[in-house]
Amino acid sequence: MGRGKIEIKRIENASNRQVTYSKRKNGIIKKAKEITVLCDAQVSLVIFASSGRMHEYCSPSTTYVVPVYFFLICLGLL
Amino acid sequence: MGRGKIEIKRIENASNRQVTYSKRKNGIIKKAKEITVLCDAQVSLVIFASSGRMHEYCSPSTTYVVPVYFFLICLGLL
DNA sequence: GGCCCTATATATAACAG
DNA sequence: TCTGTTATATATAGGGC
Numbered sequence: 001m002g003r004g005k006i007e008i009k010r011i012e013n014a015s016n017r018q019v020t021y022s023k024r025k026n027g028i029i030k031k032a033k034e035i036t037v038l039c040d041a042q043v044s045l046v047i048f049a050s051s052g053r054m055h056e057y058c059s060p061s062t063t064y065v066v067p068v069y070f071f072l073i074c075l076g077l078l
Numbered sequence: 079m080g081r082g083k084i085e086i087k088r089i090e091n092a093s094n095r096q097v098t099y100s101k102r103k104n105g106i107i108k109k110a111k112e113i114t115v116l117c118d119a120q121v122s123l124v125i126f127a128s129s130g131r132m133h134e135y136c137s138p139s140t141t142y143v144v145p146v147y148f149f150l151i152c153l154g155l156l
Numbered sequence: 157g158g159c160c161c162t163a164t165a166t167a168t169a170a171c172a173g
Numbered sequence: 174t175c176t177g178t179t180a181t182a183t184a185t186a187g188g189g190c
Contacts, residue, residue: 079164079165079166079167080162080163080164080165080166081162081163081164081165082163082164082165083164083165084165096157097157097158100157100158109167
């Protein structure tokens, strides 16, 4: 989606990787907010950059419920 | 992004809402996978449909780490 | 419910400052 | 780095099966 087509593989140039991370992170968070409103869904999203920085979005009703489910799912208990 | 422009507000027609949910859920999960590969990031994502159905994506390294952070973040402890 | 199709809205890669 | 621009790749609305 841009001036050129890119392959979905690790971006080796650290600077480009950071720029792409920042833009796509914003894009995903925007999409998460949209599906929440459009479809009456609940979304929780956490993204860790390789730099160690973290970003997250929790739709209001998920604040308490989703993390608990999430925790259990990821541990293989659900 | 389609034949017509839509406002970002709840889709009242339940059938349309479900179709849009399904399509956008797939889109967000695809984006989550892409940023994981492109940017060496880690993503964890949980989506609840209003129907109660749930969908999730955890990039490999986040399986254990992110849910714990997520849990703490959402509880306001981080 | 899911999958295909196509026109169109959007996201974003590459670049400039 | 961050912000803005713009051409182009993608996502998706609406429709049919």
